[in-house]
Amino acid sequence: MSDNGQEMKTKPKFAMYWASSCGGCEIAVLNIGAKILDVDANFDVVFWPVAMDAKYKDVEAMPDKSILLTLFNGGIRTDENEHMAQLLRQKSQILVAFGSCANEGCIPGMANFSSVEEIFKAAYDSPTTENPEQIRPSFSYDVPEGTLTIPVFNPIVRTLDQVVDVDYFMPGCPPESAQITAVIDLVIDVLHGKAELPPKGSIIGAGLSAVCSECARQRDVKKITHFRRIHEMDEIDPTICLLEQGVLCNGPATRNGCGALCPQVNMPCIGCYGPAEGVVDYGAQLMTAIASVIDSTDTDEIEAILDGIPDPAGSFYRFNLAHSLLHAGKAAFAEN
Amino acid sequence: MNEKVEDAPAAASLQVLFLEENNMSEPFEPVIIGFTCNWCSYRAADLAGTARVKYPPNIRLVRLMCSGRMEPTFVLKALSEGADGVLITGCHPGECHYLEQNYKALRRFLLLRRTLSQMGIEPERVKLVWASAAEGVQLAKAITEMVEEVRTLGPLNWTKQLERVVENGRNGRVPTEMLFSEEPILEEAVL
Numbered sequence: 311m312s313d314n315g316q317e318m319k320t321k322p323k324f325a326m327y328w329a330s331s332c333g334g335c336e337i338a339v340l341n342i343g344a345k346i347l348d349v350d351a352n353f354d355v356v357f358w359p360v361a362m363d364a365k366y367k368d369v370e371a372m373p374d375k376s377i378l379l380t381l382f383n384g385g386i387r388t389d390e391n392e393h394m395a396q397l398l399r400q401k402s403q404i405l406v407a408f409g410s411c412a413n414e415g416c417i418p419g420m421a422n423f424s425s426v427e428e429i430f431k432a433a434y435d436s437p438t439t440e441n442p443e444q445i446r447p448s449f450s451y452d453v454p455e456g457t458l459t460i461p462v463f464n465p466i467v468r469t470l471d472q473v474v475d476v477d478y479f480m481p482g483c484p485p486e487s488a489q490i491t492a493v494i495d496l497v498i499d500v501l502h503g504k505a506e507l508p509p510k511g512s513i514i515g516a517g518l519s520a521v522c523s524e525c526a527r528q529r530d531v532k533k534i535t536h537f538r539r540i541h542e543m544d545e546i547d548p549t550i551c552l553l554e555q556g557v558l559c560n561g562p563a564t565r566n567g568c569g570a571l572c573p574q575v576n577m578p579c580i581g582c583y584g585p586a587e588g589v590v591d592y593g594a595q596l597m598t599a600i601a602s603v604i605d606s607t608d609t610d611e612i613e614a615i616l617d618g619i620p621d622p623a624g625s626f627y628r629f630n631l632a633h634s635l636l637h638a639g640k641a642a643f644a645e646n
Numbered sequence: 647m648n649e650k651v652e653d654a655p656a657a658a659s660l661q662v663l664f665l666e667e668n669n670m671s672e673p674f675e676p677v678i679i680g681f682t683c684n685w686c687s688y689r690a691a692d693l694a695g696t697a698r699v700k701y702p703p704n705i706r707l708v709r710l711m712c713s714g715r716m717e718p719t720f721v722l723k724a725l726s727e728g729a730d731g732v733l734i735t736g737c738h739p740g741e742c743h744y745l746e747q748n749y750k751a752l753r754r755f756l757l758l759r760r761t762l763s764q765m766g767i768e769p770e771r772v773k774l775v776w777a778s779a780a781e782g783v784q785l786a787k788a789i790t791e792m793v794e795e796v797r798t799l800g801p802l803n804w805t806k807q808l809e810r811v812v813e814n815g816r817n818g819r820v821p822t823e824m825l826f827s828e829e830p831i832l833e834e835a836v837l
Contacts, residue, residue: 465811594718597761601753612756622757623764635722640766643811
């Protein structure tokens, strides 16, 4: 492709890879619509399993640091995930932990509440699975022709920055397409010398405050006397803070940048944008906030109110378990 | 109390023998982090000290201005960084120097306790004890009891265990060359 008859400039290389993920981040990128043409105009896409054909050995053959920008989404669950994280770190100048899985473990990270045995039982021995011989995968299997192998399943899900050095972090499950567009615009500006990259280690595509600061609902003094799940509510006032109405909303500890879309449709925030600025442990921060606004000073009464949160660990660590201070539940790493 | 000095070396070598026979390098001494509030429980600990009421040195006290400053992050940080237990102390309900903030500590503790049990941490490892400034003896007793309970439970070693499991998972892995090699792993099947 020539540009007004001038010499063809080599476009910088771009890669996107999915580790232990759902594919939603790829969809979010494609959801930027016609903007994807700007990506194509400014980058040479060299490796993106969902969108084009390439092999791992193609990546291995690339010179180190030859890929300018790699968006890595998905958690590190298997040896394959870890190998690709190391490989793409080696071949990339800028490695972005893209989406909640790579940043903090996200939903795959919740497997850290369970042992490998429990996980395999849920996958291969559920009520809807027919597996009378109780077959489980083995990572190495001898057949007459040789030995077959599949990637080894790690007992604990890890985040990208627990495995390699990460340059930028873009949270969200998935990152909102508008934020992706904003980040692409920034990167293109940087390529044309019109802007500078933020400092290494920055969180991009998100704000510096909590979801509450973007939420359209009115906030007042919180005095919670009971918690109800959203489907248990007879009536939801669309103008008042959900937490004040007794619905467990994770907004207070969650980073803004999503536009607080969920509360707008009567769904409490579940925390997919990760910890707000300055939060050390997401779940702990939520526990602090929620416990503070419970309106009771009597132990028995408090316990009755807390019964309205049937699964605190799941509610408070839904996205962040793999990146939290404790990292996992004991079942995941206790000796068999 | 009236041990002869000459007996001390004999006793020490007996202890070493016991440890070696039981494959222990040294007896487990629990590490407890104690969050105390400036106005009541810290003064109680201070009173125990000045009155020469003994409590075990396993507890490391951190003074907060109020138990209401305590948040679950402190407890989790302690447990993840090597503590075997955490003791939270404060003024009795109704006696908080800042009026109602010890109730915040209570509520946070009750919620944290539920989450910790889901994570597999024994409830005896994180405790809440109220102690007024005059209750030096009672606080010393509570600390002593907790140290012994945690000693029975054993070390928590949370992060060390996690790291070991991740490493063991690595050691069980298939060499990646086998996953990504160009040469066919299977010989041509003879049809």
